[in-house]
Amino acid sequence: xxxxxxxxxxxxxxxxxxxxxxxxxxxxxxxxxxxxxxxxxxxxxxxxxxxxxxxxxxxxxxxxxxxxxxxxxxxxxxxxxxxxxxxxxxxxxxxxxxxxxxxxxxxxxxxxxxxxxxxxxxxxxxxxxxxxxxxxxxxxxxxxxxxxxxxxxxxxxxxxxxxxxxxxxxxxxxxxxxxxxxxxxxxxxxxxxxxxxxxxxxxxxxxxxxxxxxxxxxxxxxxxxxxxxxxxxxxxxxxxxxxxxxxxxxxxxxxxxxxxxxxxxxxxxxxxxxxxxxxxxxxxxxxxxxxxxxxxxxxxxxxxx
Amino acid sequence: xxxxxxxxxxxxxxxxxxxxxxxxxxxxxxxxxxxxxxxxxxxxxxxxxxxxxxxxxxxxxxxxxxxxxxxxxxxxxxxxxxxxxxxxxxxxxxxxxxxxxxxxxxxxxxxxxxxxxxxxxxxxxxxxxxxxxxxxxxxxxxxxxxxxxxxxxxxxxxxxxxxxxxxxxxxxxxxxxxxxxxxxxxxxxxxxxxxxxxxxxxxxxxxxxxxxxxxxxxxxxxxxxxxxxxxxxxxxxxxxxxxxxxxxxxxxxxxxxxxxxxxxxxxxxxxxxxxxxxxxxxxxxxxxxxxxxxxxxxxxxxxxx
Numbered sequence: 307x308x309x310x311x312x313x314x315x316x317x318x319x320x321x322x323x324x325x326x327x328x329x330x331x332x333x334x335x336x337x338x339x340x341x342x343x344x345x346x347x348x349x350x351x352x353x354x355x356x357x358x359x360x361x362x363x364x365x366x367x368x369x370x371x372x373x374x375x376x377x378x379x380x381x382x383x384x385x386x387x388x389x390x391x392x393x394x395x396x397x398x399x400x401x402x403x404x405x406x407x408x409x410x411x412x413x414x415x416x417x418x419x420x421x422x423x424x425x426x427x428x429x430x431x432x433x434x435x436x437x438x439x440x441x442x443x444x445x446x447x448x449x450x451x452x453x454x455x456x457x458x459x460x461x462x463x464x465x466x467x468x469x470x471x472x473x474x475x476x477x478x479x480x481x482x483x484x485x486x487x488x489x490x491x492x493x494x495x496x497x498x499x500x501x502x503x504x505x506x507x508x509x510x511x512x513x514x515x516x517x518x519x520x521x522x523x524x525x526x527x528x529x530x531x532x533x534x535x536x537x538x539x540x541x542x543x544x545x546x547x548x549x550x551x552x553x554x555x556x557x558x559x560x561x562x563x564x565x566x567x568x569x570x571x572x573x574x575x576x577x578x579x580x581x582x583x584x585x586x587x588x589x590x591x592x593x594x595x596x597x598x599x600x601x602x603x604x605x606x607x608x609x610x611x
Numbered sequence: 612x613x614x615x616x617x618x619x620x621x622x623x624x625x626x627x628x629x630x631x632x633x634x635x636x637x638x639x640x641x642x643x644x645x646x647x648x649x650x651x652x653x654x655x656x657x658x659x660x661x662x663x664x665x666x667x668x669x670x671x672x673x674x675x676x677x678x679x680x681x682x683x684x685x686x687x688x689x690x691x692x693x694x695x696x697x698x699x700x701x702x703x704x705x706x707x708x709x710x711x712x713x714x715x716x717x718x719x720x721x722x723x724x725x726x727x728x729x730x731x732x733x734x735x736x737x738x739x740x741x742x743x744x745x746x747x748x749x750x751x752x753x754x755x756x757x758x759x760x761x762x763x764x765x766x767x768x769x770x771x772x773x774x775x776x777x778x779x780x781x782x783x784x785x786x787x788x789x790x791x792x793x794x795x796x797x798x799x800x801x802x803x804x805x806x807x808x809x810x811x812x813x814x815x816x817x818x819x820x821x822x823x824x825x826x827x828x829x830x831x832x833x834x835x836x837x838x839x840x841x842x843x844x845x846x847x848x849x850x851x852x853x854x855x856x857x858x859x860x861x862x863x864x865x866x867x868x869x870x871x872x873x874x875x876x877x878x879x880x881x882x883x884x885x886x887x888x889x890x891x892x893x894x895x896x897x898x899x900x901x902x903x904x905x906x907x908x909x910x911x912x913x914x915x916x
Contacts, residue, residue, distance in 0.1 A: 434762025457739025457838040482870040533762040
């Protein structure tokens with residue numbers, strides 16, 4: 307770990323940003339939180355932090371989305387079509403790349419968290435992993451071969467539509483899809499349906515059945531992508547309701563119904579697991595994104611020689 | 612093309628196998644079809660064909676599934692839990708690797724077809740693509756960065772569960788999941804529901820609404836993986852019913868409802884497209900799998916030096 311490069315990791319969240327100067331969870335030199343306000347104010351505050359740091363070899367950024375992660379696209383490194391006031395079409399990655407003469411890695415916060423959990427957390431030693439957050443929104447980050455799974459864009463599997471529990475006709479609250487997984491099982495969806503925040507909803511409330519069923523369908527779809535060797539779960543709704551994870555394991559097993567046969571799926575207790583890095587998954591994941599950008603530039607330099 | 616290596620490509624299908632000695636679609640030296648019977652008989656017949664061929668640098672195999680594609684697994688290169696009589700737990704890739712002193716690439720038939728369509732067919736120039744076949748079964752192959760997307764295993768997204776059209780309560784016919792996409796929209800599902808084979812079902816039959824809806828949900832889920840820059844469609848149900856593709860484009864647009872904003876999705880006519888290689892997608896895809904295995908061995912040799 308001691309010879310790992312020092313990276314500036316930035317987590318851009320909907321309510322706060324975290325900047326971390328680190329080479330790993332045991333080597334965090336600096337950590338600063340900044341509220342997320344208007345983009346110009348927020349990004350300038352992050353630059354002020356980085357201007358004061360020395361010795362980082364790369365910058366990694368894990369951002370709330372949607373973002374453009376296609377290096378060939380004109381809007382690469384932007385936060386794109388977010389409803390968050392002022393942030394639509396905000397250039398992030400190229401702004402930092404222009405200011406600091408180091409490689410910049412950029413992806414979604416959940417892909418960053420997947421990379422962080424794979425390297426130092428609940429997915430250690432696994433090169434293929436999903437990280438799912440169930441909180442204000444529902445996001446899924448996928449990595450395979452130790453790298454983000456993407457192409458046209460990043461995963462948005464929180465928005466898949468799912469079959470409904472028999473007799474459940476609540477319309478859901480996703481402005482795009484109504485009763486997609488996020489529209490049924492996110493924190494705001496639970497609150498809209500029950501009038502009670504997810505953190506405060508009793509474990510025996512019947513609305514949990516619909517939440518568990520929607521999330522089990524998301525887990526099943528993730529398994530059916532063929533990618534994850536484990537699914538790591540975080541976010542306020544899951545962290546705040548420990549009764550959910552055992553129910554989700556049981557429901558996922560029923561939904562898959564034995565279709566995919568791999569040893570990893572025999573032990574649902576080790577396949578669906580809670581996140582281990584907690585609130586540090588975001589900035590530590592950003593550190594991995596920066597380290598990967600650094601490694602890629604080194605590979606390219608080597609190839610040129 | 613002339614300096615492309617000569618590859619022996621094997622497509623293992625449920626009813627027939629195709630062996631092709633080629634370096635590309637314009638350089639097919641040999642092509643042989645063999646009925647798929649018991650595994651020992653079928654594989655011996657393929658070996659007899661390959662024994663008579665000279666000059667191939669690698670073997671590529673695209674197989675019906677499920678298969679084990681994890682090189683670290685003990686059952687790597689096997690057809691695994693198929694209900695096809697005699698074929699469960701049949702070693703394929705290692706058998707050919709042991710008999711011929713060349714690299715062997717191995718994956719599903721649909722990932723092979725995706726690679727073939729990306730190199731020479733309807734996805735030329737794209738490094739991230741999905742190939743979907745709607746026929747006896749429903750399979751989806753995903754590639755990103757020009758390589759198969761996998762991890763724990765290969766994609767099985769034909770088995771995702773989907774919301775039902777209002778008022779449609781047909782139970783579906785997937786033995787594992789009932790009304791998953793394959794259980795609602797495969798050729799046998801259409802025949803079980805209507806008593807008429809998909810090829811003969813009139814375009815105005817009301818059962819098509821349910822088929823289109825299920826397939827549109829599959830397309831939407833593929834988009835939400837973030838991977839494909841285009842989805843290439845093949846298989847008997849789609850090829851035999853030209854009215855389906857325009858309906859599927861319209862339904863997919865409605866299901867996505869503008870959520871993912873990328874220029875590629877503005878033109879659904881160029882995003883959801885028919886396969887271009889027809890029946891040759893399988894063996895040509897196997898040729899690409901062989902060429903990739905050859906390239907990987909060369910890279911490893913280079914690294915060792």
